[in-house]
Amino acid sequence: MFRTIEWLDESNQVRLVDQTKLPLKVEHVVTDSHERIAKSIKIMEIRGAPAIGAAAAMGMALAAIESQARTKDDIISYLEKAADTLNTRPTAYNLTWATSRMLRKAKEVDGTAEDIVNQLIEEAKEIAEEDVRMCRQMGEHALSLIKSGFTIQTICNAGSLATVHLGTVGGVVRVAHEKYSDIKVYAVETRPRMQGARLTVFEFMEDDIDVTLITDGMVGTVFRQGRVDCCVVGADRILRTGHVINKIGTYTMAITAKYHDIPFYVVAPWSTIDMETDPGDVVIEERDEDEIRKVNEQYVTVPTAKVYNPAFDMTHPELISAIITDKGIVKEPTEEKMLKLYKA
Amino acid sequence: MFRTIEWLDESNQVRLVDQTKLPLKVEHVVTDSHERIAKSIKIMEIRGAPAIGAAAAMGMALAAIESQARTKDDIISYLEKAADTLNTRPTAYNLTWATSRMLRKAKEVDGTAEDIVNQLIEEAKEIAEEDVRMCRQMGEHALSLIKSGFTIQTICNAGSLATVHLGTVGGVVRVAHEKYSDIKVYAVETRPRMQGARLTVFEFMEDDIDVTLITDGMVGTVFRQGRVDCCVVGADRILRTGHVINKIGTYTMAITAKYHDIPFYVVAPWSTIDMETDPGDVVIEERDEDEIRKVNEQYVTVPTAKVYNPAFDMTHPELISAIITDKGIVKEPTEEKMLKLYKA
Numbered sequence: 001m002f003r004t005i006e007w008l009d010e011s012n013q014v015r016l017v018d019q020t021k022l023p024l025k026v027e028h029v030v031t032d033s034h035e036r037i038a039k040s041i042k043i044m045e046i047r048g049a050p051a052i053g054a055a056a057a058m059g060m061a062l063a064a065i066e067s068q069a070r071t072k073d074d075i076i077s078y079l080e081k082a083a084d085t086l087n088t089r090p091t092a093y094n095l096t097w098a099t100s101r102m103l104r105k106a107k108e109v110d111g112t113a114e115d116i117v118n119q120l121i122e123e124a125k126e127i128a129e130e131d132v133r134m135c136r137q138m139g140e141h142a143l144s145l146i147k148s149g150f151t152i153q154t155i156c157n158a159g160s161l162a163t164v165h166l167g168t169v170g171g172v173v174r175v176a177h178e179k180y181s182d183i184k185v186y187a188v189e190t191r192p193r194m195q196g197a198r199l200t201v202f203e204f205m206e207d208d209i210d211v212t213l214i215t216d217g218m219v220g221t222v223f224r225q226g227r228v229d230c231c232v233v234g235a236d237r238i239l240r241t242g243h244v245i246n247k248i249g250t251y252t253m254a255i256t257a258k259y260h261d262i263p264f265y266v267v268a269p270w271s272t273i274d275m276e277t278d279p280g281d282v283v284i285e286e287r288d289e290d291e292i293r294k295v296n297e298q299y300v301t302v303p304t305a306k307v308y309n310p311a312f313d314m315t316h317p318e319l320i321s322a323i324i325t326d327k328g329i330v331k332e333p334t335e336e337k338m339l340k341l342y343k344a
Numbered sequence: 345m346f347r348t349i350e351w352l353d354e355s356n357q358v359r360l361v362d363q364t365k366l367p368l369k370v371e372h373v374v375t376d377s378h379e380r381i382a383k384s385i386k387i388m389e390i391r392g393a394p395a396i397g398a399a400a401a402m403g404m405a406l407a408a409i410e411s412q413a414r415t416k417d418d419i420i421s422y423l424e425k426a427a428d429t430l431n432t433r434p435t436a437y438n439l440t441w442a443t444s445r446m447l448r449k450a451k452e453v454d455g456t457a458e459d460i461v462n463q464l465i466e467e468a469k470e471i472a473e474e475d476v477r478m479c480r481q482m483g484e485h486a487l488s489l490i491k492s493g494f495t496i497q498t499i500c501n502a503g504s505l506a507t508v509h510l511g512t513v514g515g516v517v518r519v520a521h522e523k524y525s526d527i528k529v530y531a532v533e534t535r536p537r538m539q540g541a542r543l544t545v546f547e548f549m550e551d552d553i554d555v556t557l558i559t560d561g562m563v564g565t566v567f568r569q570g571r572v573d574c575c576v577v578g579a580d581r582i583l584r585t586g587h588v589i590n591k592i593g594t595y596t597m598a599i600t601a602k603y604h605d606i607p608f609y610v611v612a613p614w615s616t617i618d619m620e621t622d623p624g625d626v627v628i629e630e631r632d633e634d635e636i637r638k639v640n641e642q643y644v645t646v647p648t649a650k651v652y653n654p655a656f657d658m659t660h661p662e663l664i665s666a667i668i669t670d671k672g673i674v675k676e677p678t679e680e681k682m683l684k685l686y687k688a
Contacts, residue, residue, distance in 0.1 A: 023646045155561075186652075189636065189644070191535060191559040197636075197645035205646055212650045213636055215535040217499075217560035217593025221628075221657045224595070249561025251568065252600050259599045284565075292533065292541075292557060295639040300533070301541035302367045302549055306556045308530075313565045 001160045001174075001207045004051050007058055007125050012065060014058045018045045019161060023202035034063040034082045041095070042088040048162025050131045050269075053094030056086045057124040060102035064120045069113050076106055098127060128164045135166035137326040138267050139175025142232070144329065145265060145322060146172065148180040150229040153219065153257075156190045156247035157199035158234025158267070168234045168267045170203065172324065177209050184210040186228055190249060191216055192291040192309065216249050223260040230321075231257050235268040240342070242317030242333030243279045248310055254319040263321040270325045275342060285311045345518075345551045347509045348395045351402055351469050356409060358402045362389045363505060367546035378407040378426045385439070386432040392506025394475045394613075397438030400430045401468040404446035408464045413457050420450055442471060472508045479510035481670040482611050483519025486576070488673065489609060489666060490516065492524040494573040497563065497601075500534045500591035501543035502578025502611070512578045512611045514547065516668065521553055528554040530572055534593060535560055536635040536653065560593050567604040574665075575601050579612040584686075586661030586677030587623045592654055598663040607665040614669045619686060629655045 005016040008030070014037060018027045029040055037059035040046050046055050063082030069075040083099035105123045109116045146152070152173055159170030166174055177183040185204050190196035197213055204211035214222060222228055231253060237245040244250070244266050257264045289307035293299055322331045327344065330337045349360040352374070358381060362371045373384055381403035384390050390399050407426035413419040427443035449467045453460045490496070496517055503514030510518055521527040529548050534540035541557055548555035558566060566572055575597060581589040588594070588610050601608045633651035637643055667674045671688065674681045 024643060188561070189535070191533070191561060194644050197649070201645050201649045205649065210650070212652050213645055214652050215560065215592070215636060217532070217535065217596050218652070218654065218657075220596035220599055221592065221654055222652065224657075227652075248559070248565065252561050252564035252596065255564055255600050255603045256596050259603070292559060295644065296642045298640045298642075299368060300538050300639065301545050301557055305541070305545045305549065306554070308556050308558050308562070308566065308571075310562065310565055313562075313568075 001165070001203050003165045004048075004161055005046060005054050005058065005128065005164055007061070007121065007128070012121070014055075014062060016040060016046050016055065017161070019047060019199070020045050022161070023198050032062055032065070034059040034066065035085060037062065038085045038088050041086065049092065049094045050163040051161070052089070052092055053098040054124070054128040054131060054164045056095045056098040057102050057127040059086045060099055061120045061124040064106070064117045071113060072106075072109075072116060075113055075116050076103070079103055079106055101127070131164040132166055134269050134326045135163055135168060135171035136175060138168055138269070138324055139166065139171035141326075141329050142172040142265070142267065142324050143176060143179065145230070145263070145324070146176040146183070147229070149182050150176070151184040151186060151227060153186045153188075153222070153228040153231045153253070154200060155188050155196060155233050155249050155253055157195040157203075159200055159203045161199050161203055168269065169232050172232050172267050173204070173209060174207065177207070184212070186212050186214060186222055188214055188216045188219060188249065188253070190247060195247070216252075219253050219256050223256055223262055228262060230263040230265060232265045232267055235266050235272050236312055238266065238268055238273045238323060239277055239279055239282070240273070240275045240338050241279055241335050242320060242323065242330070242338055243282070244315045244320060244323070245282060245284075245312050246315065248313050251313040251315045254315045258319050264319060265322050265324055266320055267324040270327045273325070273338070273342070279314065279316070282314055284313065287311045345504045345509070345547050348392075348505055349390060349398050349402065349472065349508055351405070351465065351472070356465070358399075358406060360384060360390050360399065361505070363391060363543070364389050366505075367542050376406055376409070378403040378410065379429060381406065382429045382432050385430065393436065393438045394507040395505070396433070396436055397442040398468070398472040398475060398508045400439045400442040401446050401471040403430045404443055405464045405468040408450070408461045415457060416450075416453075416460060419457055419460050420447070423447055423450055445471070475508040476510055478613050478670045479507055479512060479515035480519060482512055482613070482668055483510065483515035485670075485673050486516040486609070486611065486668050487520060487523065489574070489607070489668070490520040490527070491573070493526050494520070495528040495530060495571060497530045497532075497566070497572040497575045497597070498544060499532050499540060499577050499593055499597055501539040501547075503544055503547045505543050505547055512613065513576050516576050516611050517548070517553060518551065521551070528556070530556050530558060530566055532558055532560045532563060532593065532597070534591060539591070560596075563597050563600050567600055567606055572606060574607040574609060576609045576611055579610050579616050580656060582610065582612055582617045582667060583621055583623055583626070584617070584619045584682050585623055585679050586664060586667065586674070586682055587626070588659045588664060588667070589626060589628075589656050590659065592657050595657040595659045598659045602663050608663060609666050609668055610664055611668040614671045617669070617682070617686070623658065623660070626658055628657065631655045
């Protein structure tokens with residue numbers, strides 16, 4: 001699998017895969033303009049929290065080059081404007097985190113304008129590398145749970161395309177596949193937005209990993225038939241109690257896995273864990289009804305049909321065999337065990 | 345809800361709703377030609393076993409009129425050719441059953457050619473009425489299980505459009521709605537072929553029954569939130585052991601219902617019950633991979649993606665609260681109880 005985003009050393013450009021074209025076309029955006037990066041984030045040519053964090057950092061490095069500034073003050077002034085331009089998605093925490101870290105770095109450097117530019121390039125590359133390392137760590141921790149010949153059921157896309165490289169679930173699958181080469185994947189298409197069909201199938205096929213697409217309602221049948229050895233899913237948020245908020249369909253899959261005694265693993269970076277919120281206080285976003293009424297802009301039901309479209313669901317810890325993080329694994333999660341890892 | 349198919353007495357024509365246009369357009373085929381009926385069956389303007397049985401019977405009555413025969417022999421000779429024309433779907437048992445019954449009737453009548461024509465029209469109308477009565481019987485039996493204010497979760501389309509009128513699940517919902525007026529429905533869209541989104545939502549909206557569309561993966565969340573009081577699903581085949589073969593997704597829904605202690609009811613005419621086959625011998629049809637790869641003829645994944653597409657699944661009796669038939673209800677089905685109803 002190619003990297004979702006990378007810095008091209010020879011030309012000091014950024015190259016990212018245009019995810020709006022996937023899976024039918026693989027096209028890249030190659031640019032030396034931070035404004036073009038801002039546009040890519042805004043129109044979701046790149047998406048996924050870790051991936052857009054890296055994009056914003058690389059955008060800041062491009063801005064430093066563009067500035068052609070001779071003094072530190074001039075660079076910083078240019079970078080502050082660039083940071084505003086890059087923060088195109090107001091609720092995306094990773095964007096402000098990345099642009100702030102780059103600005104702080106620029107201010108720290110004690111050297112020429114050229115020194116600052118060079119160190120910002122290195123910092124952006126480091127942010128990307130940290131993401132790749134974290135995904136690999138999760139994959140390596142998971143090796144204690146995955147055996148040769150395993151078939152892994154997943155949902156949505158928690159793969160390479162949501163990160164710089166590897167992914168969270170993608171990291172677990174790829175690290176295991178590097179070791180055993182016979183790891184297989186079942187992906188549910190993940191209605192309504194079809195991230196499983198569009199992205200997960202695409203990226204595992206790119207890596208020659210054996211992936212089979214099924215519809216969301218088929219999990220019971222594939223579990224019953226013994227086609228799957230464990231489930232590995234990502235998480236949008238994990239509570240200190242071990243409750244997992246993830247893409248709609250995760251909870252139904254977890255119940256169905258439990259019924260068949262199939263281990264259900266959740267993989268996410270430690271930064272996903274929310275130590276504050278209680279399970280009863282979680283608000284599940286309801287999205288546009290047309291996401292269900294339409295596929296590819298065409299109606300699949302009565303255009304005025306009443307629809308319920310929660311984007312996420314919450315799975316309680318009794319259904320979760322283990323939470324895999326970059327810091328380590330919590331088996332049969334409880335608040336006590338989560339707190340222990342948090343303090344470690 | 346209009347009838348799926350009906351005989352127009354004033355003009356001696358057949359009118360059927362063109363299901364290939366649903367749900368975006370409601371158009372009817374009105375014809376006095378048995379060949380046009382044969383075409384409707386073939387291109388699936390009408391589908392569903394009971395509905396195409398009635399269509400074939402009405403096609404035979406049209407043929408009797410068309411023949412303009414003066415003698416019984418001439419009518420029967422014309423009807424034998426018409427039966428061949430109407431049997432366009434070789435595996436559809438109801439087609440041959442209906443055309444044979446109409447031919448037998450023609451042979452039985454002791455009278456003029458005109459008498460035969462008139463009795464064939466009555467026989468075709470009776471076949472349609474028997475179907476409607478059977479659906480109503482199932483709905484009335486189910487009244488012992490459905491309370492005022494219930495919300496019913498269903499899958500696929502086992503409604504009016506698969507029968508002449510009412511439907512199996514549709515009969516349960518409509519009879520309960522006639523009595524209580526506050527019955528609500530949740531329909532899963534039922535990927536890959538979207539019968540829930542296309543047909544079930546449409547037909548309940550036509551009857552002003554409150555119906556909400558969700559994706560297949562959302563059942564866990566709506567059950568957890570207490571939005572549903574019971575599940576009612578149809579069946580393609582029911583074994584003497586109480587195992588139910590139905591649209592893919594039924595088994596996952598049944599497991600999820602059991603986990604939330606939500607009653608899971610199966611409704612089907614007694615003719616659906618197969619007293620011969622053992623659960624281990626059931627072969628599940630696998631359908632074209634493009635049903636999953638495409639929606640409305642457009643790809644939603646990599647065109648060469650590997651796909652598993654079983655059309656049906658099997659739910660074991662431990663997950664089924666009751667089987668509702670036109671002959672009566674079997675609660676917590678076992679082979680013994682099924683046999684008892686069979687012999688009744």
